[in-house]
Amino acid sequence: MSTDATLFAGRTAIVTGAARGLGLAMATALARSGASIALLDRLDAVRGAASALATQTGARxxxxxxxxxxxxxxxRAFDQVVETLGVATVLVNSAGITSGDSALETSPEQWSRVLDVNVTGTFLVSREFASRAIAAELGGTVINIASMSSFVVNVPQTQTPYNVSKAAVAMLTKSLAIEWLPHGIRVNGIAPGYFASDMTRDFVATNPEMAEQWVSRIPAGRMGEPSELGDLLLYLASERSAYVVGQNFVIDGGYTIV
Ligand SMILES: NC(=O)c1ccc[n+]([C@@H]2O[C@H](COP(=O)([O-])OP(=O)(O)OC[C@H]3O[C@@H](n4cnc5c(N)ncnc54)[C@H](O)[C@@H]3O)[C@@H](O)[C@H]2O)c1
Incomplete structure (x- = not known):
């Protein structure tokens, strides 16, 4: 059995939304487990994040x-990954955006943007990954970051487009899992509850009362730390989970069970 430090030795992983937040934390977990990592993000800061991760972990x-x-x-991004690190066999789709307005105030443009990034983006990146892994006869694993909002309407904030998009990501995970299993590509999802990321940090700072309400509803009594996604991610990305197909794993300190 491989140790965690060599679990992904010789393999390349792509993580989207990896300039910061949960994506960067999951990229770090994969790097510490021996993978070469391609960090993809809309933010230019992704290049600095990649250099810092190499220094911190020794990973390529x-x-x-x-x-x-x-x-x-x-x-084009995948072309660049192939040139530098080879064909990837692990993909983590973590790029995502939130929505804050009420349904009555949400413009058609805001609605489309949230669906575009969270659903279409996850689809396009997954399809690019799978077509290359299949052509190279390598197989692989895809982990889509959904949300507890795939399954519950968390309150008191309004975020209908986000909830709908994350429900779609959970179904996208199941659908792609069935289509691609015969090609040796396993697709699963992680559905986090409230985690202290860059996305939530600003919101918590400017809405302390709402953050207090969130925490009061979490049986664990606190928000999750991004590093707490690492073990579940490594399990789903590796052959340790060979018989796990198309599942969405909620990790939320118990929020959705009460
Ligand atoms: N933080 C939480 O509590 C929480 C809970 C449940 C689910 N999630 C999900 O986890 C994922 C990561 O969230 P986070 O908290 O780290 O947020 P974050 O805002 O800190 O990170 C998201 C990253 O995605 C990138 N991104 C956004 N649009 C993009 C695009 N069009 N192309 C490329 N990159 C793009 C951003 O630049 C950013 O770096 C998201 O999908 C989010 O919905 C987060």
Whole structure:
């Protein structure tokens, strides 16, 4: 049995939304487990994040700017990954955005943007990954970051487009899992509850009362730390989970069971 430090030795992983937040934390877990990592993000800061991760872990890394909603941008980003680190056999789709307005105030443009990034982006990147892994006869694993909002309407904030998008990501995970299992590609999902990421940190700072309400509803009594996703991610990305197909794993300190 491989140790965690060599679990992904010789393999390349792509993580989207990896310039910061949960994506960067999951990229770090994979790097510490021996993978070469391509960090993809819309933010230019992704290049600095990739260099810092290489220094911190000794892993080979590359940071690539991408807009996951643009098929050509996705294709070019994957070309760059192949040139630098080879064909990837692990993909983590973590790029995502939230929505804050009420349904009555949400413009058609805001609605489309959230669906574009969270659903279409996850689809386009997954398809690019799978077509290359299948052509190289390598197989692989895809982990889509959904949300507890795939399954519950968390309150008191309003976020209908986000909830709908994350429900779609959970179904996308199941659908792709069935289509691609015969090609040796396993697709699963992680559905986090409230985690202290860059996405939530600003919100918590400016809405302390709402953050208190969130925490009061979490049986564990606190928000999750991004590093707490690492073990579940490594399990789903590796052959240790060979018989796990198309599942969405909720990790939320118990939020959705009460
Ligand atoms: N933090 C939480 O509590 C929480 C809970 C449940 C689910 N999630 C999900 O986890 C994922 C990561 O969230 P986070 O908290 O780290 O957020 P974050 O905002 O810190 O990170 C998201 C990253 O995605 C990138 N991104 C956004 N649009 C992009 C695009 N079009 N192309 C490429 N990159 C793009 C951003 O630049 C950013 O670096 C998201 O899908 C989010 O919905 C987060």
């Amino acid at each position: 890394t590359v940071g690539v700017a991408v807009d996951v909603t643009d098929p050509l941008s996705v294709q």
